Amino acid sequence: MEREITKMIRVYGIVQGVGFRPTVSRHAMARGIRGSVSNKGPYVEIFAQGKEGDVDGFISDIEEKPPKRAAILKLLVEPVEDAPEFGQFDIIESEKTKGEIFVSPDIAICDECKEEMFDPKNRRYLHPFINCTCCGPRLTILDSLPYDRERTSMKEFPMCPSCADEYNDPDTRRYDAQPVCCNDCGPEVYLIGKKERGREAITETRRVIASGGIAAIKGIGGFHLCCDATSQEAVERLRKLKRRPMKPFAVMAQDLETVKAICEVSEEQEKILTGHQKPILLLDKTEKVDGKGYNKHPGLCESIAPGNPKVGVMLPYAPVQFLLFHYDDGIEMPELLVMTSGNTSGAPICRDDEEAVEELSHLCDCILSHDRKIRIRADDSVMDFYKGKPYMIRRSRGYAPLPFMVSTPWSGQVIAAGGELKNTFCIGVDNRFYPSPYVGDLEDLRTVKALKETMGRLETLLEVQPEVVVCDLHPKYNSAVVAEEIGLPVLKVQHHYAHILSCMSENDCEEKVIGVSFDGTGYGTDGTIWGGEILLADYQGFTRLGSIRPFIQVGGDISAKEGWRIAVSLIWQNTGNLAETLFAVQKLGLCTEQECRVLVTMAQRKINAVTSTSAGRLFDGVSAILGIRKASTFEGEASMALEFAAEEWRKSPQRNPETDNLAAPGNLADLAKNSEDAPEDLRKFILNTGEIVRHLTESRLAGEDPRKLAYEFHAELAEQIIAACEEAKRQTGIRKAALSGGVFQNRLLLELVDEGLQKKGFQVLKHSLIPPNDGGIALGQAAYGMAYLNRNIR
Amino acid sequence: MDNKTVTMAHGAGGRQTSELIDEVFKAHFANPDLTADDAAVLVPPTGKMAVSTDGFIVSPAFFPGGNIGKLSICGTVNDLACMGAKPMYLTCAFVIEEGFPMEKLEEIASAMEKTAKEAGVRIVSGDTKVAGKGQVDGVFITTTGMGEIQDGVQVGGELAKPGDAIIVTGDVGRHGCTILLAREDFGIDADVTSDCAPLWGTVKEVMDATHDIHVIRDATRGGVGTVLYEIAGQSNVGIRLDAAAVPVAPGVKGVCGMLGLEPLYLACEGRMVIMAPKSEAEKIVEVLHKCPYSKDAAIIGEVTADQPGKVVMTTEIGTQALLPQPGGELLPRIC
């Protein structure tokens, strides 16, 4: 008879809330293994007793056939001597052990559950909360680990006998599924302030939407505002109520076919669209340029994403969202719905009834809520694509708080407060970094409050006690105030350096890199505003090797909204006198003569004016000079319009790639001389953006096609960046470049710089699952903090 | 007097000094308490006395809506009024730059006379010095005021209570805006004049209407925004502002929009911030609307228990932003 052995197996990763223990139990039974499996919080512990071959086979079963949503990061096996005799294979209820913890993000409804939901014979027919071991809410309902019903917001809903049977039976899909419930038990949907509950509430909501109204709907991570995306009238009304004139709305399509009818969908994009994370994907609208701009698909009204060649689309992920499209009440619903965050301007997405009533009542015709509480908000994630790979714009639901692991053997615990706009924070534990869900714009104090709350919650969930807190250098960021209030030692990290660090961490790169940090604005170590920077960086620190040409940013924050102000300042910098500036400004129709005089005076006398190398503002200014967009109603509008114009030109038959580019606008060597009278440590090189602006201004005044000039701007800026990296390489010998900062959301610039650098032999690090914008800097800050701890304390 | 300008001799203490004092200052400031001796001898108030001193430097010295003379009276009188004190006596010291036009000095003295009369305050003692050309810019004036605290009202920056209404007695930022335009030559022809005014009369009317007032503070340098932060700190309370309710003259709004400035941080010279229980607020505003310098008085917010030390502004589109802390550079924060 073959010898019996016992082994202990520890599995780390996403092993909770994904049906891990039942799967293990099934594998064990299939091979006649005796022993046990238990949730240890940070890991799952398994004892396996049986014939050696069976035990080994069982272990490879776990590795090769884990439950669908599980992610095994590490599996340790140890032989156990003097093991007790196990009679059978048991699933042991949770007990807690401290250590590495992985919290699962929320998971979109699975195919099996979807089928059941629409099967009239199933007892969960049309059940708005259907879920199973491999789908349903996770992070958003979790209080603490290990993941068990009593530590979630499902605690207040006792299971009915049928659900309890499924929950306890290893042979069902709901064995150990914490949020399990059915039409007879669990949470219920209802309309706030009205009598309708359950079925009637859903029917009434559908009626409101179908008749052109607006509904607020509570989903997984918060409320959405929803209306018919095919009705211009409904969408315009929502725009008016939300005071959001131009910013694109995200759309939810009833199914993949509908998406394909309105957008181009690549194979990779299809995989993401239908995957279990269900982000909003930015897809190209199918109908193309018609000479004047982009046309809409007949199904999607123009007002969804005006003047934008792309549209953000997602598929339903919460059961209730499917029910909006399909129900048995005879109401005919549109195939496309607007699904935009349910919040008032500036505030975080609403997550409970009180907030919804307070903030959404005046924006909608009905509020469909439910009584399963949301513990942590999770906005929809937003994703673009670059060369067949995801390129994250906003990382939240479905992704957060999955950790990023680096191979550096760090130890310690840190928390990083992130940036000011699009805030996310990040918790670091040893070599793992957990970026938080999207928090929002901290200019609004309600969002600041949400940041503090969510920080506390995630600290509890991950059971960390940070030793230091890291934040931005900007003296006026609310995130820095929050960081100071925590009461731990505070480390301040320069904004654009943090961008580069985030790109390094995402790519698990520890070596020194040439960081191309092209961004909006951030506070520089010299008290001026930075944003178009070439940095030499590693985890110890950075040197500012170069930047775009500094200009005067007049008017403070208002200049970020009104790019024409930057345009005037750029033109004045080039002409050096008022008369020529006035001439150009008036001919370009940038502003009135008086406005121009005022701006020049402000720039000259330095009244409410700062020196700036912001690349974001440069884009805004150029957009205004070219007559594409003088001002922005939402962040990045003018720069985006500039990119779209350039892309349009690139695809246009009028383009002649041979003659299209500018005459070389000077080179870096020339400009290095310009700063020779500067002190030694300031003798950085300057990108010749001044000459680019001069050329664009002159060509535009001469009547050149603005789309062509928009393209030339991108091409020339890319040339300058590449030349700057070459110069940096010459000085340092480093041939690894990292591209980060909000400007690299611009995929045309990204592509031109990326390809150009690769041609010159650079290895180029880019973002993929961490946003290049300020939503990503918390990771860089946290990594800096961790490196600091390990350098200075240990 | 023959001189068209002030000379060093006017400050030397001799004949010319006496001439200057007699012909320019005494001619305007004459009153029974004005001393010709080294010190004024005065009848003290029966109750408690408030004393305040302020130096005035303003460039340019003449601006739409007033001049440094008027300012030097208003500033000190308003400081007294804020303590609930009726202004009684005032002393003034001049430092004049050599070469300063005599005519302009007359104009300044005349403005002081008029304003003092209106404020019901007597100028009782003065001093004149002449500084060499370039050592001062035009004329500097220092005034010290003494006032009698009126019975029954106890106000102070530490007395604001959650639930208080916040009242501003008129549109904000006009003085600062006026000076900025006069100084910087933007070429903007905005219709903006300084709000410079003596406010004892106004404060008295309010105090006659109700004694239930917690804070009266005049918003001068730093504007209303700075005052609100000061009081939030002193009283350890939060302040919630309704941006849409803050009165701003169209001209000021235009200039601020143009320059990207916050009107709440521009100086006022004739505006009070009053904090009083909500129940009193309407009454106070009603009284203010009847006074000459507070026709645009408005309730602009309330004192809260949460966010102590902070001023939160609800904007017209409903965002709740922290009013930037006073001081420091104006740095863009939008990335």
Ligand SMILES: [Fe+3]
């Ligand atoms: Fe940034």
Ligand SMILES: [Mg+2]
């Ligand atoms: Mg004083």
Ligand SMILES: [Zn+2]
């Ligand atoms: Zn499922």
Ligand SMILES: [Zn+2]
């Ligand atoms: Zn049930």
